[in-house]
Amino acid sequence: MHTSEFGRFFLPGPTEVHPEVLAAMNRAMIPHRGQDMVELLKRIEPPLQRLCRTERRVLVGTCSATGFMEMAVRSGVRHRALSLVGGAFGERFAAIVGATGRDAVRLQVPLGETVEPDMLRDALRRTDADAVTLVHSETSTGALAPLEELAKVVHEFDDVLLLVDAVTSMGGLPVETDRWALDFVLTGSQKALALPPGLAVAVASERMLERAKAIPERGAYLDVIAFDTAAGNYQPTNTPAISLLYALDTQLQRIEAEGGVEQRWQRHDAMRGVVERWAEGRGGELGFSYLPREGRRSWTVSCLKVPEGVNGRELVQAVKRKGWVIGTGYGELKPTTLRIGHMGDHRPEKVRELLGVVEEVAA
Numbered sequence: 001m002h003t004s005e006f007g008r009f010f011l012p013g014p015t016e017v018h019p020e021v022l023a024a025m026n027r028a029m030i031p032h033r034g035q036d037m038v039e040l041l042k043r044i045e046p047p048l049q050r051l052c053r054t055e056r057r058v059l060v061g062t063c064s065a066t067g068f069m070e071m072a073v074r075s076g077v078r079h080r081a082l083s084l085v086g087g088a089f090g091e092r093f094a095a096i097v098g099a100t101g102r103d104a105v106r107l108q109v110p111l112g113e114t115v116e117p118d119m120l121r122d123a124l125r126r127t128d129a130d131a132v133t134l135v136h137s138e139t140s141t142g143a144l145a146p147l148e149e150l151a152k153v154v155h156e157f158d159d160v161l162l163l164v165d166a167v168t169s170m171g172g173l174p175v176e177t178d179r180w181a182l183d184f185v186l187t188g189s190q191k192a193l194a195l196p197p198g199l200a201v202a203v204a205s206e207r208m209l210e211r212a213k214a215i216p217e218r219g220a221y222l223d224v225i226a227f228d229t230a231a232g233n234y235q236p237t238n239t240p241a242i243s244l245l246y247a248l249d250t251q252l253q254r255i256e257a258e259g260g261v262e263q264r265w266q267r268h269d270a271m272r273g274v275v276e277r278w279a280e281g282r283g284g285e286l287g288f289s290y291l292p293r294e295g296r297r298s299w300t301v302s303c304l305k306v307p308e309g310v311n312g313r314e315l316v317q318a319v320k321r322k323g324w325v326i327g328t329g330y331g332e333l334k335p336t337t338l339r340i341g342h343m344g345d346h347r348p349e350k351v352r353e354l355l356g357v358v359e360e361v362a363a
């Protein structure tokens with residue numbers, strides 16, 4: 001273990017898992033087709049629905065989030081998707097569209113920027129797409145897409161599904177699944193939910209299920225219809241990662257004890273605020289600045305440009321020697337940025353303390 005004290009591991013995924021949640025996994029197995037499993041799946045349904053802001057079934061699968069990105073494409077894209085790309089995960093979604101034999105038309109913006117509603121409308125007018133793929137909180141750049149507005153634009157077009165990667169937004173900032181009529185929204189366990197990796201979570205709209213039924217070759221393991229049918233009976237599709245379900249059960253109780261998802265959003269907003277004020281003050285004086293513009297910054301991951309002449313990767317290593325973990329920049333942003341994953345069970349006070357360490361190392 002890198003440190004004994006909770007609250008120093010700020011990687012933008014996997015995130016630090018609270019000791020209570022880790023302890024919950026240390027329990028005996030149960031038969032996955034038995035009554036105990038039915039009761040477990042029944043118990044987690046209401047808090048999962050509150051977390052995902054939906055009255056629909058919440059699908060839980062044993063795979064990382066990318067598995068459910070593939071589910072989104074295999075079950076939700078007929079021929080062509082318009083894929084919004086502003087970073088590595090947007091590109092991953094587009095690549096999955098291509099890898100499954102569909103056509104991906106990329107609507108690309110520079111790293112750190114987001115596709116805006118007018119751009120999306122123009123692109124949809126020009127493209128004969130039957131779905132849109134987008135990443136809400138682009139973890140590689142820290143940019144937050146204006147999802148509510150983008151969803152409205154998609155719904156101006158007939159028969160175009162909106163498939164949303166909410167991996168670093170669900171649970172950490174507002175994702176109004178039902179109110180914004182998202183057709184498919186997915187997350188993974190190891191980001192804002194602060195569970196160990198290995199589970200994916202999603203909600204599929206009625207339109208999505210209808211679309212899926214009309215696509216015969218959706219695959220087997222990640223078939224959204226199979227997941228929906230199983231969930232309706234409080235059954236797993238296959239043998240699930242039972243220990244992770246114990247962790248999810250406990251984490252959902254902890255989220256409710258905190259005051260629910262809205263309370264959690266507020267705490268994440270506060271953590272973003274701590275970083276923003278630092279970047280405007282002491283951090284800015286040292287030469288740190290945000291990659292995304294104001295109003296487009298994720299509440300769960302802050303991507304900061306490092307001062308001129310400083311190597312981002314070396315800075316991150318120096319922070320590690322002080323006993324704190326943050327993320328390097330992603331891909332081509334590695335030398336010039338760093339990323340702080342302030343999500344899950346982290347608290348604003350610790351983010352402040354972390355920034356003090358970054359200051360010390362950079363000065």
Ligand SMILES: *Cc1c(COP(=O)(O)O)cnc(C)c1O
Pocket residue numbers: 013064065066067089135137138139165166167168188191197
């Ligand atoms: C981490 C991440 C993923 C991929 O998650 P895996 O669990 O590694 O498959 C996808 N999208 C975003 C935005 C992410 O942050």
